[in-house]
Structures are given as structure tokens and as C-alpha cells.
Amino acid sequence: MLLNLILSADPLKDDQNCQDRHEEDNPKSSPFDFVMKQFQGKKCAPEKSKEKPSAIKQFFKGFDFGKSEDKDRREIEETEINNAETDDQSEKQNVSVEDGLSHLPSEAESPSGEQRFNQFMEKLGKKPNSKNLDLNNCALSAADITELASLLPFLPELEEISLSWNGCVGGTLRALTVHLHHVNLLKVLRLNNCRLTAEDVISLGTGFHLHLLPDSLGLMSSISSLPTSYSSCFHTGQGEAFEIVSQLEELDLSWNSNIGGKLSLLTKKLQEGCKLKCLKITDCSLTAKDGESLAEILNVIPNLEVLDVSINKNIGCSMKVIAQDLKNVPGLKELNLHMCGLKQDSLQGLDTALQHLAELRKLDISCNREIGGGFKTSTAHLASLKNLEVLDLHQCCITEEDMTVLSQVIPLLSSLQELNLSSNKNVGLSSDPLLGRLRFLPKLRSVTISNCGLDEESLSSLAEAALHLPELEILDLSWNKCVGGNLKLLLGALKLATEIQVLRLSSCNLVAEDLALLTSLRQDGHLARLQKLDLSYNNNISDEGWAVFCQGLGAFKELSELDVSLRPSSCRDCGLWFRELLAALTQLPALAELGMQRWALSESQRKQMEGFNQDNRRNIRFDC
Secondary structure (H helix, E strand, C coil): CHHHHHHCCCCCCCHHHHHHHHHHHCCCCCHHHHHHHHHHHHHCCCCCCCCCCCHHHHHHCCCCCCCCHHHHHHHHHHHHHHHHHHCCCHHHHCCCCCCCCCCCCCHHHCCCHHHHHHHHHHHCCCCCCCCEEECCCCCCCHHHHHHHHHHHHHCCCCCEEECCCCHHHCCCHHHHHCCHHHCCCCCEEECCCCCCCHHHHHHHHHCCCCCCCCHHHCHHHHHHCCCHHHHHHHCCCCCCHHHHCCCCCEEECCCCHHHCCCHHHHHCCCCCCCCCCEEECCCCCCCHHHHHHHHHHCCCCCCCCEEECCCCCCHHHHHHHHHHHHHHCCCCCEEECCCCCCCHHHHHHHHHHHCCCCCCCEEECCCCHHHCCCHHHCCCCHHHCCCCCEEECCCCCCCHHHHHHHHHHHHHCCCCCEEECCCCCHHHHCCCCCCHHHHHCCCCCEEECCCCCCCHHHHHHHHHHHCCCCCCCEEECCCCHHHCCCHHHHHHHHHHCCCCCEEECCCCCCCHHHHHHHHHHHHCCCCCCCCEEECCCCCCCCHHHHHHHHHHHCCCCCCCEEECCCCCCCCEECCCHHHHHHHHHCCCCCCCEEECCCEECCHHHHHHHHHHHHHHCCCCEEEC
């Protein structure tokens, strides 16, 4: 191999090339040192300085590329013979001039990159996948992160990295980001709840940034002459982390409180035309200044489809600024502003932005108490969201005036599938028939109106509207006391609700007759697809009522979750109906969870429950 390299040398190259080879072959020099030395050599070319011969120069000693070809060949043969006498195993060692005559281990002596990756994944109890790296909640250590970083060069097809719920990732992210240029097909990066530090945030934005001297100094040409192993170090010299991972579509940094106040360090590195489609920064202690930084990047991520900044209470102060730039992401499909400290003026700015978000599918502005009273002047563009499928307004302190407006607007959302109005007392007390007008939304699959202060009149309006909701799958009426003794009002709707899968009636003051109604419906062939039934916190039901219910419970063949827990402040002996319950459980093949909190079991009953799974080869989780 050496002979071929030497024979292929161009005799017209001057001594400077020999010096270049010497510098290139010195394994102790860093890439940057090598460039600087080349640069210095070019500037001082007229002067010849005396320097100690290197190992390479000793190797080439006696060569004169300007002499005749015969003499060249003779000296080359002499050198080859001498080398053979010194080490007759040189060819087996696979020596190269570029590596400074260093010995390279063979593949048999060390595992391949693929083998190392497989071993790493097996150590963590995970199945190797070269496209999707799922290491969520794996108790990763700092050493694991370093090892993972060293494996990235062997995963060129990697598209997803999920390191969420690994606290030790915090403070070590730099080790990973410096290698992300090896996975330039990466589309998804999830780092939620990793205890990221300020340094981690900086490394995400500037981990690949390397400040180079101006090219007027002639360094770029020197860099291009570097060996592949060196030049790759400069490959990302002009790029940032997000430039290198140019295909990134999803970034999830949720539940990292140290991001608060430092978001600009990350967002300012996003480049125009960025392909990011999903950005999640839930519960990151974002500040008003972070909100302004977020508004600025909306100009450079036109493909954004999901924006989740929920549970950042201080971001509401900058919501007007954010809303103004939402027009730059017309393809936005999900906007989550849950618990963001929104106020009435924030709502007005948001409503103005809605006119530019025709593709919006999900809007969550729940748990923003101070927007109550703002809907009466801020719903002009809400009705234009013809593609909206999910609207969450729970716990927004909606006023009666708000209800008057919403009663006109919500029925116009023809594509609406999920509506949550929970914990807004005026939903049930308002004279405006919003619940009755739900009949105009035939695509509704989920109606959640728990703790809405329903009375018998509003419950009747809902029951009538439900007759026109053939696709209804989830109905939550919890914490509405009027349901107790009046469940019969929903009899017609429940008969027609062939798709109903979840029925929540927690703390509804139910009585024995209400439970009997449910079992009779099932015996008549209705509620056949019911999977989750919540009857908790209904302390008024007698032991006889529970016994009758348990006798008919076995007919709910699809039931997977049942909750009959008592209120936290109470405790009650489990009567003879317990025997009926165990008998019913043997007929419920899908049941996986049974809630029975605060029911006092006798020693005999407890032993029967503990032995039930083993005796019946089941795996039911008893929450007692």
C-alpha cells in the first residue's frame, strides 16, 4: 500500500508539499492547528526554516523527486527492502501515511457501530430500532447520554429521538447535540421532563456553531484539503443545531422549568423556512419576554401545525403580541393555551387572529378564569372556524352574557366533535338554550358538562338534543346533583346512543332507581359498547340498590373500568352485595380496573378479593 502511494507521487510537487504531508500526518495536531500551520506556511513560503525532521521526513529521507526516474525507482526499492527488514508484518498492519503510521485495529478486534448500538439498547431493555430511538423513562445516566452520542454516527436513518422523563439528561445535552449532524434525517426530538439546564437550552441553539475566521485569510481552501476525518469536524462550522437538523418537524421541551426566561437563546436560531410542524413547551415557566420571542419565530416557521404553550401562567401578558403573528402560520391545526393567564384583552386579540386560522382543528383556552365576561365581544371570528373539531372552554368563569353569545356561535361550528364546558356554573343556570342547540352538531362525539350547575330544565334540554347525536361516545354529567332521580330523562337518548363508550355520573346524587335503569337498558340490548362507567361518590345508593345493580352488571360485556368509590369523607361497610359483585366479575372478561375506595371490607371479603385473580386467572386492578 505504501509503495503504491509513493509511486503515485507527482515529481513536480515542491518541498512545500512534503511539509504539508508532514503536518497532515501528525496525529497530535488538532484540525484547527493544522489549518493555522498551513496558513503560516503559505505566508512564509520564501523563507526556509530549519526544523527537526519528523517521522515522515525520516521515512522519505534520501528521496529527491527531481532526479531521474531510474534513481527514484532504485531508492524506492531500497526503502521498501529496509522497511521489510525492520518489520515484515507491515502490510498486515495496514499502515497509512494519513494516520502517521499508526496501527488500526481490525473489525474482528472491536465491535461494529451496529453491534455497539444493539448492545446499548439491550442494556436498557429496549429493542433496537435504527429509525425510532425510544428511550423514554429509562433512568438514563450521564454516561448513557455520552455513549448514545457516540453511536449517532452509526444511525444515519434515525428519524425520532425520545429521551423524555430522564432527569439525568439535564446538564449533558451538549454531548448529544454536537453529534446531531450525523442524523440529518431527524424529524422528531422529544425532551420533556429532562431537567434541562440553561446550558442545555444554549446547546440546542448554538451547539453546532463554530466561529471561523474570514475566508480572506485563505483558510477555507486549507480546510478543504483536510483529511476526511478532520474536515468533518468543520462540516457544521457555519450552521446551528436547527440548521443541521434541517428536517426536524417536532420539538417537545415540555416540563422543563429552566427554559423559562431563556427561550430566545433557542428560538433565535430557528432559520427562515424551518420545517417545524409541532412545537410543545408545556409548563416551562415561560415569561412575558419568552412570549415575545415565541411571537418572533412564528415568522420563520410557516409550516407549524401544533403549538402547545399550556400551563405557562405568565405568557398571557404577551398574548396580544403572539396573536398578531399567528397570521404567519395559516396552517395551524392545534392551539393549546390552557392555563396561560389569559385575560379579556388577550381573548380579543386571539379572536382577531382566528380569521387567519381557517385550518384550526383544536382550540383549548381552558382554565383561564380572567377571560370570563370577554366572550360577549370576542367571538366574531370563532364562528368562522368551519374545520374546528375540539373546543375546550372548561373553567373559564363564563358569565350569563357570555352564554348568550356562545349559544349563537357554538351551534355554527358544524365540524365540532368534542365540546368541554365543565366547571362553568352559568352553563346550567343560563336561560339561553345552548344545551338544547347542540342538536345542530350531529358530529359530536364527546360532551363534557360536569359541574355546570344543571337543573331539571337544562337536563331536559340536553336530553332532547342528545336524541340528535347519533355518534355520541362520551357523556360526562358528573357533579350535577339534579341527575339523581332524573336519569330517566335521558332514557330515550341512551337508547339511541348506540356508540356510547364512556358514561360518567360521579357525584350526581344517584339513587337505586337510577342504577336499575342502567341495568334494564343493557338487558334490553342498549349500551352494548359501554367500556367505562363512573358511579363514584354517590353515597345515597342503598345496599339493596347496589345488589340489584350487581345482579345485572354481568351483561356489560365490554366494560373495562368501573368505579363505585365513596366520597373521601365517608366510610361504609360493604354489605351482602359484595358476593353479587364477585359473581358479576366472572362474567366481565374485559374488566381491568375496579374502584372501591372507602368501602370497608371484612377480613373474609378481603381474602376473597385477593384470591379472585388467581382463582379466575384474571388480572383486575382492585383500587380499594
